């Protein structure tokens with residue numbers, strides 16, 4: 001552990017970790033983390049969507065009993081921020097996900113460990129203690145035996161839910177990462193997949209599509225989802241949902257909850273901002289079905305807007321990498337503490353003493369000219 005880690009000067013808000021990230025990471029790694037895909041249209045849309053709403057201050061309300069506790073999927077959380085699954089964390093810091101797990105414990109934050117973590121899922125679980133639930137993000141493997149092995153390891157290590165990511169069968173590269181000449185370093189390759197030989201490359205027949213018959217050959221289908229639901233005793237969430245129809249069908253299939261997400265703009269460039277889809281997805285699944293959102297959350301105010309528009313909680317993606325790069329576990333814990341405090345301040349000024357008080361009526365659409 002790097003015992004000399006210090007909070008850098010100039011960090012007053014969680015978003016400052018993003019502002020200072022170019023100083024904490026080399027240019028190629030920063031471009032890989034910060035980038036979206038294609039022309040970064042969806043990446044930009046995620047942020048812009050928050051600028052379309054303002055928060056209405058309310059006066060004279062007594063918020064002295066205020067708190068941010070919630071029940072999510074039957075589990076008690078101290079606050080509505082989760083650490084999103086973010087792969088390859090050794091890109092940001094030598095302690096990688098071990099540092100993130102320590103920060104999660106220090107701040108009682110639910111951590112969602114990526115299938116593609118730089119350290120094994122068991123080591124993350126061991127570093128994370130028991131202050132908050134810990135979930136495992138699953139990418140279905142081409143071989144079902146390999147998926148079953150990951151599930152057994154996650155269950156054995158005490159993970160309490162599976163988050164199945166379904167929006168990343170095809171990921172176009174980030175143009176800025178390509179331009180910066182980024183290549184994944186050898187010490188960042190996914191530790192959890194070390195024992196799995198890569199699927200043998202098979203030549204495509206003449207006229208076949210590199211996408212339909214190539215990249216999508218092993219992409220999950222509704223049958224695979226049904227198989228997974230029967231293969232684990234843990235609740236299964238699905239991440240990467242933007243369509244209200246998909247949301248309703250997933251709910252009907254027995255999925256425990258869904259994450260409205262476009263993979264931080266890294267999957268389909270041209271997909272809508274996740275915040276923009278949230279109200280329609282909430283309407284499709286009803287008021288009590290567990291719903292999370294990620295994509296573009298950089299402040300407590302952003303989280304407030306997502307909660308007002310129908311999310312039960314939000315996940316934090318890139319900010320954890322930036323804070324990790326700046327100051328390891330201390331940085332991630334500090335970033336989360338700032339987010340929680342920003343949410344407290346926002347709730348207090350909007351007259352909300354509990355998350356349930358944050359309703360659509362707390363927001364006003366900004367006039368188009370003022371939209372960011």
Ligand SMILES: Cc1cc2nc3c(=O)[nH]c(=O)nc-3n(C[C@H](O)[C@H](O)[C@H](O)COP(=O)(O)O)c2cc1C
Nearest residue numbers: 084085086087114165263264294295296316317318
């Ligand atoms: C560097 C990087 C790696 C990611 N790795 C994964 C992953 O392994 N699994 C996954 O489901 N999502 C992954 N994501 C997407 C995040 O979980 C999340 O959806 C996204 O970062 C949220 O947007 P934000 O970065 O604006 O907060 C990754 C995102 C980034 C930036």
